[in-house]
Amino acid sequence: MSDESRPSPAEMPPGTRVNTRTAAVIPAAGRGVRLGPGAPKALRALGGTPMLIHAVRAMAASRGVSLVVVVAPPDGAAEVKSLLDAHALPERTDFLVVPGGESRQESVRLGLEALPPEYDIVLVHDAARPLVPVDTVDAVIEAVRDGASAVVPALPLADTVKQVEPAGVPGEPEPVVATPERARLRAVQTPQGFDRGTLVRAHETVTGDVTDDASMVEQLGLTVVAVPGHAEAFKVTRPLDLVLAEAVLARRRLNDGF
Numbered sequence: 001m002s003d004e005s006r007p008s009p010a011e012m013p014p015g016t017r018v019n020t021r022t023a024a025v026i027p028a029a030g031r032g033v034r035l036g037p038g039a040p041k042a043l044r045a046l047g048g049t050p051m052l053i054h055a056v057r058a059m060a061a062s063r064g065v066s067l068v069v070v071v072a073p074p075d076g077a078a079e080v081k082s083l084l085d086a087h088a089l090p091e092r093t094d095f096l097v098v099p100g101g102e103s104r105q106e107s108v109r110l111g112l113e114a115l116p117p118e119y120d121i122v123l124v125h126d127a128a129r130p131l132v133p134v135d136t137v138d139a140v141i142e143a144v145r146d147g148a149s150a151v152v153p154a155l156p157l158a159d160t161v162k163q164v165e166p167a168g169v170p171g172e173p174e175p176v177v178a179t180p181e182r183a184r185l186r187a188v189q190t191p192q193g194f195d196r197g198t199l200v201r202a203h204e205t206v207t208g209d210v211t212d213d214a215s216m217v218e219q220l221g222l223t224v225v226a227v228p229g230h231a232e233a234f235k236v237t238r239p240l241d242l243v244l245a246e247a248v249l250a251r252r253r254l255n256d257g258f
């Protein structure tokens with residue numbers, strides 16, 4: 001079937017999304033302020049290899065992903081291209097690099113704009129989640145193929161969560177105004193998976209600040225579903241996360257015998 005006559009996944013009944021093509025967009029243009037001074041976070045080393053390369057390999061490890069679009073720091077696209085050339089990556093996967101924007105949202109939009117027309121399922125995956133296991137990536141793709149417009153990997157919370165009235169001044173006590181029922185809360189990770197048309201519409205429509213792509217789809221009034229996430233898909237945000245990431249990687253290398 002030609003690409004023009006192929007229905008988009010959203011137009012196909014649940015369970016019938018066959019011959020879909022999946023691309024992963026990796027926003028990697030952030031500075032990593034919370035990690036502390038240094039190179040842009042995605043370019044910092046984890047086990048001697050840039051965090052971004054781990055994230056790219058994690059997406060390319062899925063046989064369902066045939067294109068990875070890396071959204072590089074605005075002035076770092078050439079450096080990122082060189083990095084991709086210098087590291088072993090699966091030959092069956094294509095790679096593109098585009099410069100990113102001021103916010104994560106803008107970077108994702110720039111990645112989406114670079115997608116060739118034949119891709120109808122899109123994953124959006126933080127470069128800052130370098131260790132996501134391939135089973136999690138595959139579970140997200142499968143849920144989109146099965147008919148969901150938007151899918152998030154999610155984990156139950158270990159802590160009790162309080163809603164507060166922000167004090168505005170760091171260190172000042174903040175009044176607690178509510179305690180949401182923990183059993184109904186989930187911490188969401190990436191990759192988040194989307195029917196491409198839905199994600200493009202969300203990025204064209206929603207203009208306010210958001211912290212993930214799925215919430216933009218929620219704002220369209222569409223259903224987002226959660227599938228099980230994985231503890232090792234955590235986001236490297238603060239220095240302690242880097243310590244944990246190094247430990248997880250060292251354990252994997254020990255188990256793999258290299």
Ligand SMILES: Nc1ccn([C@@H]2O[C@H](COP(=O)(O)OP(=O)(O)OP(=O)(O)O)[C@@H](O)[C@H]2O)c(=O)n1
Nearest residue numbers: 027028029030031032033034102103107127128
């Ligand atoms: N302008 C931006 C900001 C963020 N990101 C990406 O979005 C992902 C999640 O963002 P976060 O963890 O907040 O990364 P940073 O913005 O780099 O972190 P910080 O807020 O600490 O500066 C990261 O892979 C980051 O590179 C991006 O592509 N473009």
Ligand SMILES: C[C@](O)(CO)[C@H](O)COP(=O)(O)O
Nearest residue numbers: 104126188189190211212235
């Ligand atoms: C997209 C995300 O990773 C889902 O948990 C998260 O919202 C990104 O937040 P950040 O503040 O941009 O790291």
